[in-house]
Amino acid sequence: MFETGVRQFRLALGLVAGRRIDPGNVARLVDDVLATLAEFGEPGADAAELIDGPTTSPEAQLETANRGLRRTARRLAAQSPFYARRFAAAGTDLARFGLAGLRQVPVTVKADLTERPGDFRCADVPPYLATRTTGTTGRPTEVWLSRYEMELWPALGALASVLRDELRPGDVMQVNLSSRSTAALHLAAASCRLVGAGCRPLGIVPPEAALDALADGGTTILLSCPSYLAELVNEARRRGLGAGDFRLRRIVVGGEVLSPSLARAAARAFGVTAVEDPYSMTEIAPVSGRTCRQGHQHYDLNLGYTELIDLDTGELAAPGALGTLVVTPYFPYRDCTPVFRYDTRDVARCLPDGPLSCELAGVPATSQIVGKANQLLRLHDGEVITPRQLIEAIEALPGEPWPARYRATADGDRIRLALPASAIAGYGHAEAERHFAAAGLGADLDIVPDDQGAALRHTRSDLHETMFASQHALAGA
Amino acid sequence: MSVPISPVSLTEQTLVELCVIMSGLVAACGGALAYFRRVRQERPPIGTFNGRDVVILLIFIGVLPFVYGWLPVPLVTCLLVLTFASALHIGYRPVLGPVGVWVGIGILFGFNIWTSNHVMGSLPGWQLWFVEQSVLVVLAAIAVSNLYLQGGMKLQQVAWLALGLACYDVVFAAYYPLTGRLIARYLTHPLMPILGIRLGYFDYAVGLGDLLVYSLFFVAAYKAYGARAAAIAGGVIVVMGGFATAFVPFVFNFTNSNLDVLVPAQSLFGPFAFVTYLWMKRHYGRERTMAEYLASRGGPPAAPAPAADQAAAPQPASI
Numbered sequence: 001m002f003e004t005g006v007r008q009f010r011l012a013l014g015l016v017a018g019r020r021i022d023p024g025n026v027a028r029l030v031d032d033v034l035a036t037l038a039e040f041g042e043p044g045a046d047a048a049e050l051i052d053g054p055t056t057s058p059e060a061q062l063e064t065a066n067r068g069l070r071r072t073a074r075r076l077a078a079q080s081p082f083y084a085r086r087f088a089a090a091g092t093d094l095a096r097f098g099l100a101g102l103r104q105v106p107v108t109v110k111a112d113l114t115e116r117p118g119d120f121r122c123a124d125v126p127p128y129l130a131t132r133t134t135g136t137t138g139r140p141t142e143v144w145l146s147r148y149e150m151e152l153w154p155a156l157g158a159l160a161s162v163l164r165d166e167l168r169p170g171d172v173m174q175v176n177l178s179s180r181s182t183a184a185l186h187l188a189a190a191s192c193r194l195v196g197a198g199c200r201p202l203g204i205v206p207p208e209a210a211l212d213a214l215a216d217g218g219t220t221i222l223l224s225c226p227s228y229l230a231e232l233v234n235e236a237r238r239r240g241l242g243a244g245d246f247r248l249r250r251i252v253v254g255g256e257v258l259s260p261s262l263a264r265a266a267a268r269a270f271g272v273t274a275v276e277d278p279y280s281m282t283e284i285a286p287v288s289g290r291t292c293r294q295g296h297q298h299y300d301l302n303l304g305y306t307e308l309i310d311l312d313t314g315e316l317a318a319p320g321a322l323g324t325l326v327v328t329p330y331f332p333y334r335d336c337t338p339v340f341r342y343d344t345r346d347v348a349r350c351l352p353d354g355p356l357s358c359e360l361a362g363v364p365a366t367s368q369i370v371g372k373a374n375q376l377l378r379l380h381d382g383e384v385i386t387p388r389q390l391i392e393a394i395e396a397l398p399g400e401p402w403p404a405r406y407r408a409t410a411d412g413d414r415i416r417l418a419l420p421a422s423a424i425a426g427y428g429h430a431e432a433e434r435h436f437a438a439a440g441l442g443a444d445l446d447i448v449p450d451d452q453g454a455a456l457r458h459t460r461s462d463l464h465e466t467m468f469a470s471q472h473a474l475a476g477a
Numbered sequence: 478m479s480v481p482i483s484p485v486s487l488t489e490q491t492l493v494e495l496c497v498i499m500s501g502l503v504a505a506c507g508g509a510l511a512y513f514r515r516v517r518q519e520r521p522p523i524g525t526f527n528g529r530d531v532v533i534l535l536i537f538i539g540v541l542p543f544v545y546g547w548l549p550v551p552l553v554t555c556l557l558v559l560t561f562a563s564a565l566h567i568g569y570r571p572v573l574g575p576v577g578v579w580v581g582i583g584i585l586f587g588f589n590i591w592t593s594n595h596v597m598g599s600l601p602g603w604q605l606w607f608v609e610q611s612v613l614v615v616l617a618a619i620a621v622s623n624l625y626l627q628g629g630m631k632l633q634q635v636a637w638l639a640l641g642l643a644c645y646d647v648v649f650a651a652y653y654p655l656t657g658r659l660i661a662r663y664l665t666h667p668l669m670p671i672l673g674i675r676l677g678y679f680d681y682a683v684g685l686g687d688l689l690v691y692s693l694f695f696v697a698a699y700k701a702y703g704a705r706a707a708a709i710a711g712g713v714i715v716v717m718g719g720f721a722t723a724f725v726p727f728v729f730n731f732t733n734s735n736l737d738v739l740v741p742a743q744s745l746f747g748p749f750a751f752v753t754y755l756w757m758k759r760h761y762g763r764e765r766t767m768a769e770y771l772a773s774r775g776g777p778p779a780a781p782a783p784a785a786d787q788a789a790a791p792q793p794a795s796i
Contacts, residue, residue, distance in 0.1 A: 001521075001524040001525060001526045001527070001530050001628050001629070002529075002530050002533050003527070003529055003530070003533075004521075004523050004524035004525075005521070005524060008521075008523065008524075029523060032523050032524060032525075033523050035525050035527065035629075036523050036524060036525045036629075038525075038766065039525040039629040039766045039767050039768065040520065040525065040629065040766070040767050040768050041766075041767075041768030041771075041772075042768075043522045043523060044519070044520030044521050044522045044523070044524070045519050045520060045521070045522060046521075046522050047522035047523070050522045050523070163522070163523075
């Protein structure tokens, strides 16, 4: 207890002073939380404040943001060639920098990072691990991470996870993400190690292999993406497996839009109460978002600053308007390839003015992510159709065509929507159009043969990784 | 005018001391158990008592007397005010509320400081001072024992603490009589950490540290294994902490240079407490955690403990 107090004091001191945090100290705090849970069954008072930050005081939130932005900008100006130029060009006064001058600094776009990755790397940190995005927008982005980041992030993640009872000793986490997501895999494995849980990084293997592991391997937590989850649900149904065949207690997906229909089906099939849909992105790690029970996306205010910038005006999005998430991870949480005001092009809707009433009401929030900015459809009457609207409507079709395969284009005031034939099998063309109309989508359908379905929309689950076991011709080679 | 001093036999002194110790034991142990069963102190978000905390406590206990002996008396008083105020505030804020607890502390301390400076010239004055002192000491023992136990201190750790204090007591009471010097130096000053009484020209007392260890052992046994174990622990406390401590001057001479009899009570109690713990561990098995104890009392449901590799919780001997 005395030691824990000293560790917490050291952590708080590091945060206030803006110095690098000792990852070993945070890892030992994870042990302390485990000991606390073993003795008391739950953490003590104010645990939420410890991990979520100053949720009850807007003044403290402003102070956290001002201090975080100032110290991050100062470091980047000194260590990152890209931002040294950018701050100089913007005439940024680093001594008094804060929220007031934030929007004088132009946003950083993906092209900057893709074309000049070396300019983003800080001079005072040796790179340790390169991780690549999956390249869903065309060209993958490579981000270098330091050893410090690779030790600190899992420690912070494990600390939050055990305090929220998201990860327990004895859990087994199965990770069905692309094997090239090196950082995500490393973080999952390291977090499990710190908590005393098991980790099974499988990759995007054939669904039957993943399902075997889920059913037989004692997996309690599944980490994947929505499209792959859809394949697992389909496979489980094909094999007649139900909730009683699994030991899962949590399913966590990210990287794509998760529709309520798929979430409900997965919860039913695998016997969990809900499918969690947090927000994260390689470029802005370790900043992340959590979905509350009312469907808001809440963004971590300890680790970074999140803005919702109107797609048209470049100003803060007004209530009800769509905006792109612009995120600044704070130093000392982001170290090697930091970004400042990174425009994720992930679009969300600004929530109406007024206080929230959800369980995370004190944490800043937007609507759930509705899709990528370049995938929005703008109809002639000005209406904007989001990928989330389309995916939710398609995946709610009675034929349960998961993951949704479609191509949508604007055609005057209507949507021209290409779907594979199986998506509306047994439902009828006219009935399907009425289904979309009921969802607020005036769509004219183009039905294509099923073998062209996969080409309509690529998903992360398309990046299947081969195994000898799934390619019988190669077995024994 | 000279006042004749009536001789008091060692038997008489022993019986009075036994009564004082037993009163302290009953008040501190009974109060600590009642508090433990009824009041929940607020815990910090992370942290539970562990073996290293016992070591830190022992180091602290070992160093503090030297600090008290070195500091000027007014500074010692300030330190004691700080210590007692912290203990009472933590312990009784859940009972009295934030305002009530400070009012209570103010009254207790104010009265104590006033009596220490104004009524010590007479026997009734001494007795009033001792009564007050005793109330403070019992309240502090109840609060601090619960702070540790509700903070996760286990019977195992209490047993090791008692064993460590046994060594401490032997050294500092028998071989290097620092405890006696401190008592002689600080007696009559406010917030003296002893419970006692004055009869005639003799003071009979038991220290706060002793009462704290007895309360810890008694309530930790209750938390770990239930009422039957607490009864056994109570028996050990009464025999070793009460009778043995009171009667041992018949066998050993613990008279110091002031002709005070100073018995190193923990050196008698500690080893027996440790052996009792070992017996309980062998007999009852693993100790209950705080969550298991609360669940056994039908308290607020605890989240499932992530104790994958722990053995099954023992059935409490009784609740």
